[in-house]
Amino acid sequence: xxxxxxxxxxxxxxxxxxxxxxxxxxxxxxxxxxxxxxxxxxxxxxxxxxxxxxxxxxxxxxxxxxxxxxxxxxxxxxxxxxxxxxxxxxxxxxxxxxxxxxxxxxxxxxxxxxxxxxxxxxxxxxxxxxxxxxxxxxxxxxxxxxxxxxxxxxxxxxxxxxxxxxxxxxxxxxxxxxxxxxxxxxxxxxxxxxxxxxxxxxxxxxxxxxxxxxxxxxxxxxxxxxxxxxxxxxxxxxxxxxxxxxxxxxxxxxxxxxxxxxxxxxxxxxxxxxxxxxxxxxxxxxxxxxxxxxxxxxxxxxxxxxxxxxxxxxxxxxxxxxxxxxxxxxxxxxxxxxxxxxxxxxxxxxxxxxxxxxx
Numbered sequence: 001x002x003x004x005x006x007x008x009x010x011x012x013x014x015x016x017x018x019x020x021x022x023x024x025x026x027x028x029x030x031x032x033x034x035x036x037x038x039x040x041x042x043x044x045x046x047x048x049x050x051x052x053x054x055x056x057x058x059x060x061x062x063x064x065x066x067x068x069x070x071x072x073x074x075x076x077x078x079x080x081x082x083x084x085x086x087x088x089x090x091x092x093x094x095x096x097x098x099x100x101x102x103x104x105x106x107x108x109x110x111x112x113x114x115x116x117x118x119x120x121x122x123x124x125x126x127x128x129x130x131x132x133x134x135x136x137x138x139x140x141x142x143x144x145x146x147x148x149x150x151x152x153x154x155x156x157x158x159x160x161x162x163x164x165x166x167x168x169x170x171x172x173x174x175x176x177x178x179x180x181x182x183x184x185x186x187x188x189x190x191x192x193x194x195x196x197x198x199x200x201x202x203x204x205x206x207x208x209x210x211x212x213x214x215x216x217x218x219x220x221x222x223x224x225x226x227x228x229x230x231x232x233x234x235x236x237x238x239x240x241x242x243x244x245x246x247x248x249x250x251x252x253x254x255x256x257x258x259x260x261x262x263x264x265x266x267x268x269x270x271x272x273x274x275x276x277x278x279x280x281x282x283x284x285x286x287x288x289x290x291x292x293x294x295x296x297x298x299x300x301x302x303x304x305x306x307x308x309x310x311x312x313x314x315x316x317x318x319x320x321x322x323x324x325x326x327x328x329x330x331x332x333x334x335x336x337x338x339x340x341x342x343x344x345x346x347x348x349x350x351x352x353x354x355x356x357x358x359x
Contacts, residue, residue: 004031005092005311008061010082011073012037012046015096019073020050022304029311036061038074058082062089069119071307072096076173080105083120087112092119092314094307097182099327101173103335103351106328113324119313121320122327124183125306127190128359129275130299135260136358137295138267139191143281145264147192150242152184153255158228158248164215167222175226176246178334180273184244185330187258187272192236194329194352198336199345200232205249232337237352244337275299296359325353 007023007030009016016035023032034054037043047055061067062085070086072079072095080100086093087109099122100106113120126132139147154176160166169179189195205228211217228248235241245255258269268280268289276299280289298305306322313320329351336347 003315004029005314006031006033006066006068007071007307007311008034008036008056008064008067008069008091009052009071009073010036010058010061010086011075011096012042013073013075016046016073018301019071019304020046020052022302023307024050024052027308029315030308034061034064034067062086062091068092069094069307069311077101080109083109084112087116087118087120090116090118092310094121094310094322095123095327097123097327098178098331099324100331103328103332106324106331107351110324110328119310119320120324121306121310121322122324123303123306123322124186124273125303125309125322126183126272126275127187127356128298128305128309128321129302130294130296131270131275131277131279132187132190132272133296133298133359134277134279134292134294135267135269136191138279138281138292139260140358143265143283144260144262144267145284147238147240147260147262149261150188150192150240151256151259152188152242152244153253153257154180154184154246155250155253155255156248157251158209160209161212164211164213165217166209166211166213167217167220170209170222170228170248171225173226175228175230176248177227177230177337181246181334182330183272184246184258185333186326187269188234188236188242189326189329189353190356191260191269192238192240192242193355194237195234195333195349196237197235197349198232198333198340198347200230200244200337200340202227202231202338202341203229203249205229227338227341230337230341232340234333275302319354319357321356323353323356325351326356329353
């Protein structure tokens, strides 16, 4: 049993700032001890900004016996390699999404972790925020009766107006499904449990896009290499059917983020890419939704809470919530959408996971 889990961070890009902010300082369970980056200057800048004690190369960090857990914040294409190297070095791993580039890669990482008696966890951890935890409590208390159906809508006109270099978000491995879908699928699994099968169709609204965000790539035309409009249905193991729409081809809409429909009412779930609310409930025979105050904390941006829960689980000898099994099941569901659309068939899922315990 570890007293405090010493964490080394690999990857000091844009996403690292919020992790450093939330994990730095004195904690009972986590000690942020070192950071590394492919370009060492980025690691030095991050260490100075966030008061990280040590700057290291990636090889040095992986070889350091004092580091218990590697937080992988590298680019998605590097996750499989870095996560594998960390496990082979005897480190627990917590990774930004996705756990691997494919379900097969993620499955192999889990096998390697089990073989070496190591923990592996993965973002997103937004389902541990006050908004989604309050939703889970309402479901568990039977406030809408037995869940029958659900919907999950992500619909906008893409990130090229907000991201200074958006081209990679329109290539295989990204798009509205694989870049944003993990938040929605993880939330659905947290609320409804594991899924059984998927049926989907996809389309691509535009062959090219133009970066309109101010910056060095403004005005650049780039090709679109992945579906930008994905729609389909998930059947969960408990019988619930979820309708899913994820699109970069929509200018405006009035759709909710997530809704759960039950025998005794409807639960409107907040944006699963955030930790807060609002949470809204409509009971049978009522005509107006009412907002439910959060019954849990963590409503601000607290990315990294999944890692803290994992560190505490290591100390306490219990299961952690943002688990590798959850990340693998999420990844398989998302890839099943593409397989179903490409092969025009239903896809039965091979993986499952435990519904994460409520906080």
